[in-house]
Amino acid sequence: MERFVAIFAPKPERSPIAPPIRSAISRAEALSVMIDGDDMLVASGGGQVRHLGDDIGMVIGPIFATGKSDPATPPSDVASSGDPSDLHRFSQDYWGNFVAILRDRAAGFHVLRSAFGRLPCFHAVQGDQLILASDMALLSLGGWKSRGVEWSAILRRLALKDIPSPSTCLIGVQELRGGSRLHLTPEGLSVTQTWNPWDRAGRRHWIDDRDEAARMIRRAVSTATRASIMGAKRALLMLSGGIDSSVLAAALGTHGCPFTCFNLASRGAIGDERHYARMVASHLGAPTIEAQWDAGMVDVSRSHTQDQPNPLARSFMQGTSRLLHEAVGASGADLTIDGGGGDNVFFSLRSIAPVTDAFLRGRSLGEGWSTAKSIAAMADVSTITVLGRAASRAFRQSPAYRWRPMTQFLSPQVMGDTALVPRHPWLEPPSSGETGTAAHIALITAAQGWAEGNDIGSPVRHATPLASQPVVEACLRIPIWWWFRQGQNRVVVRDAFRDRLPAAVVDRRTKGTPDSYIAEIFTANRSIIRAMLLDGHLRRAGLLDLSLLEHVLDGEGYVQGTAYHRIMHLADVEAWVAGQTQD
Structure with missing residues (x-):
């Protein structure tokens, strides 16, 4: 995994980068100083780096042209003009897991993070300087000093853990979220959006052919998967047997990278999907490693993401990480891969919003009726009930998705705190936006959090291809009600890979969860x-x-x-x- 640390000193004559810090960074193990100037110091290690001319800047991490899976090299003059439109276009023209650090002619610095990119970018102001790093150890190496826990952010995390935020739970530490640009000048710092799902969502962008929709999803998943496995000798796929991880297995099978399937099961039936995982692995001719969770693998008093600026860890994942380490050793894999975020990106939501959109935007009343029947079957309610609620939703003033904070077991004294108000730029639809699209983008917002920072403790490079820019952009072009048919969700992706997977997996209606394992940990x-x-x-x-x-x-x-x-x-x-x- 790539790592980096950078220090910007926009007023070097008054506040130069301290020589001891320069020396510490230059001597740091596995880091190489890439740019060493009076006003900018950048060091990186452990991955791909592309220079953009003499001290103009660099791109750290894998970068690909939009729609492509071969590594790309951006033009060296991408930021020289300092024109925001050029930098906005950069985020439209490229995707990947990168952070771009650039200098412009107006004595300013730009930092761009790719949408859904796994390479973190934390930053903190220290005097007149800005320190950026991929992890807290390197932020400290750059001169950052901890000032303690930010309690308002902790409250937000307790109530709205699935909405990613630029504010971390450590005082003074911010995170540049994917699809954003940081701009630093001697006058100050600003952060703006360079990628927003609403720019490519809604009826202006919808495809009008269901068969082409399936082909488009297949191409996007294939592109993201091929880019993810680039350079890997063997992959270890975390295969549950659900549709999302099974789709990844099918995509992996077409790109020539040997892979082993890894399935985890709990003692309860709801967490045991080995039958489906075996079916997929056998169909694709891939070897399988099976393991079982055990509550004894978990220390609930310890957070395994202690070195992160946010409490990302779920204690049950300690068992997952331990078993994953063992499976990596047994398989010889140098890459682990999971289908996280697939439920969100492929719109696995029991909501009446698609019914509303089908009636208001569909070609016929039949589309609305069939969508209502599907939602009713999944929710185990009557079609009339769904129709009534869809009609009510149609008259709501705003199409925005109503994200409800989790307040169970929180003190009554904090209920009016502004930290409990859901805030994210993607949750603010245009007035003409569709209610179903708003619900889909709300799920994609949660997928952003998973893609850009999760608690899978892999000993090797890890990839989450389904929660990636190519797949998200393809999914946004699909009318929201097309994801449902005959009581099933995620229909478009099922159709996209129907010829590559066993029918029993493609048409599966049940879904496994680790709930029984979590309950076992709680009881113990x-x-x-x-x-x-x-x-x-x-x-x-x-x-x-x-x-x-x-x-x-x-x-x-x-x-x-x-x-x-x-x-x-x-x-x-x-x-x-x-x-x-x-x-």
Whole structure:
């Protein structure tokens, strides 16, 4: 994985880069200084770097031309004019997992991060300088010093964990999100969007041929997969047996990269999909490694993303990471790959929004009726109920998706806090936007968070091709109701790979989850979790409803419903905060 650290000093005569910091960076293991100027220092290591002329800048990480999967080299004058439109066009013309660091003629610096790119870009102001890095260790190497936990961001994380934010949970540390541009001048710093799904979504962009829609999705998945496996000798595919990971298996099978399938199962039937995974692997002639989760692999008091500026970790993933390490060793893989984000990108949502759009934007009433029947079948309600709610949605003033914060077990005193208000530029549709498209983009917003920073602890390079710019842009061109047919969702992608996968997998209607494993972890660690939450940092910060939590945690056996999911999330955040506050 690529790593980098950069320091910008827009006023070098008054605030030069300190010689000890220059020296520390130049001596750092596995880093090479790429640009060493009075006002800009950049060092990188561990991956692909493309220079853009003498001290003009560089692109760190894999970069591809739009619609292509072969490595690209951008023109060296991409930022020389300092014209924002040139930089905006750069994000339209290229995709990948890159951070571009550029200088313009007006004594300014630009940093662009690719949409859905896995290479992080954290930044912090230190005096008159700006430090940027791919991880916190390198941010510290550049001179950043921790000032503690940002509690408003912690509250936001507790309520809105699936909405990515530029504000991290550490004071003074920001993250440049994918599809954004940072601009630094002697006058100050600004961040603007360079990629927004609304620029390529909605009826102006919709395709009008269902067969071509399936072909388009197949091409996009193939492009993203081929780019992801570039340079790999053997891939290890995390294959659940669901449609998303199975589609990835089918795409991998066409690109000549040997791969092994890796399936994880829990003791409960809902988390055991080995039958489907075996079916896919056998169909494609790929070897399989199977493993089973065990609650004993998990330490709920420890966050395995302690070195990140956000509490990304879900404790059950400690078991996943341990078993993944073992599978990588057994298979000899130098790349791991997963289908994360596929549900979101392929619009796996039980919502009446597609019904509303089908009636308002479809070619016939029949399209609306058949979509309503599909949604009703998936939600196990009557078609009349769906039609009534769709009609009501049609008269709503705004097409915006209503994202509800998770407030269970939060203190009543924080309910009016602005941190609980969902905010993200992609959640702001134009007034003419479609309600179904707004719902789809809300799911894509959550997929952005997964693609750009997740808790899969792979010992080798990791890729998430489905949550990538080519696949997202292809999916946005499909009328939203086309994803549903005869009580099934994700129909377009099912059709796209129908000839490459077993029919029982393509037409599968059930979906596995790790819920039984998470419940097992909760039950085994109930007393530890109780102590963590009732006498921990979140409690002292006044964020928790103690009486309600105590009532639930003092019970025995499984917590009813899905409350244990929520409690595990609270415990995961508590573990991260505890790690940040240790001396």
